[in-house]
Amino acid sequence: MDKWLVIGGGIHGTCSAIALREEGVAAADITIIDPHHHLLARWQQYTQRTGMSYLRSPGVHHLHPDPLHLHRFALQRPQPEGAHHQDFMLPHYRPSLELFRAHCEALIHEYQLDQRLLSARAEGLSRPSLPQFTVETSLGPLHARYLILAMGAGEQPHWPDWAKPFKRKDSPLQHLYDPNPLPTLQEKHLVVVGGGLSAIQFAITASKQSSSPVMLLMRHSLRIHAFDSDPGWLGPKKLNNFRQIRDFSLRRRLIDKARHRGSVPLDIARQLWRALREERIQLIHDQITGATLNRNQSLRLYLNKRADPLITDRVVLATGFGRQRPGGKWLEKAIAELGLPVHTDNYPLVDSHLRWTEGIFVTGPLAELELGPAARNIAGARMAAARIRAASRV
Ligand SMILES: Cc1cc2nc3c(=O)[nH]c(=O)nc-3n(C[C@H](O)[C@H](O)[C@H](O)COP(=O)(O)OP(=O)(O)OC[C@H]3O[C@@H](n4cnc5c(N)ncnc54)[C@H](O)[C@@H]3O)c2cc1C
Secondary structure, eight states, rough: OOEEEOOOOOOHHHHHHHHHHHTTTTTTGEEEEEESSSSTHHHHHHHHTTOOOOOSSSTOSSSSSTTHHHHHHHHOOOTTTOOOOOOEEEETTTEHHHHHHHHHHHHHHHOOOOOGEEEEEEEEEEETTTTEEEEEEETTEEEEEEEHHHHHHHHOBBBGGGGGGOSTOOOSEEEETTSSOOOTTTTEEEEEOOHHHHHHHHHHHHHHHHHSSSEEEESSSSSSSSSSGGGGGSHHHHHHHHHHHOOOOHHHHHHHSSTTEEEHHHHHHOOOOHHHHHTTTEEOOOOOOEEEOOOTTTTTEESSSSSSSSSEEEEEOOOOOOOOTTTTTHHHHHHHTTOOOTTTTOEEEETTTTTOOOOOOOOEGGHHHHHOTTTTEEEEHHHHHHOOOOOOOH
């Protein structure tokens, strides 16, 4: 029997596993299950797809409990050959993606977590006999005394209603965060749909490869914010009041209000303005109301403010992730069978240690109603890992 079973090997699951290792839990007492063949697979895939060079978050947000660990790592490592980027971007010391990845890999190796990954998917959860849990997986049942649910939202790309009929293989319309590879973009008349960081970053990257201008279609005007939410949400300044609130619908409204959805930091806005000046990107502020497929496989997009449709041969949706609680049906069943408390939006109600019930901890979106607007980010992964680590002592 494993002592700790982490479900989901993304940023959040890996960060919690590192915190447990720092706390003295043996590698052999931790198993991480994730359908991919290496930890952080989804993070690597998504960040690579957007073409981003720097993280949005500052250099103190990473997977090690010591906030300065990444800075020390950067100082001590030999400079990678042919490095094109500075390690950090001022003024917030945002790490380069290359540095962040190298740091993650070093930590995974140091804490022997690569050896603790089981490439499987959780499909059921029960507690036939106290105190351990049984997790049904694609490789058979696993038993553990403690669980960390870290499934994240990465498997839930958001498809607007008008786009759903095109959700199939070989479609000219794809989501940026589809598991399937994106086709090459050079010769296509590409429309990117979305107004946030992923959309703008991806449009900039694609515009450098494409022979014709990329169209960027966004509903709202450009929103500029340094971070996903105000840094006050990472400490007592805002979180103390948040935790006093017993009305979880109000907590949800505060989270929605505090997250700067669909926003970009200034350096990315500047890159967009340059691409607009150079006519590599054409920006349209409008909303798609419907789409049809022509015989030649091109798409007609019908817009709110334009009489004539937009005709294009490739659409990439960068419309973020769905709001539904991660975990889907198997977790739904476990919630009913184990009597796990949830809010009306189906998200967990947990204690201050992020304990859903004795022995089950949550992180990422699942911890949002306790950790607030930063729960999904790397900062949230750190906050969750610290609390789970503290709970593991008692
Ligand atoms: C392009 C991009 C850039 C970002 N940049 C930043 C940034 O700079 N700073 C920041 O703070 N945040 C950033 N974020 C936000 C956030 O930090 C990331 O989305 C992060 O990867 C979320 O990690 P996660 O572990 O919650 O989820 P995921 O990455 O989705 O990982 C969850 C894992 O769980 C697995 N899983 C799901 N269901 C099961 C199951 N039933 N059984 C087993 N495994 C399962 C999934 O396959 C996946 O591998 C960024 C997000 C994106 C998309």
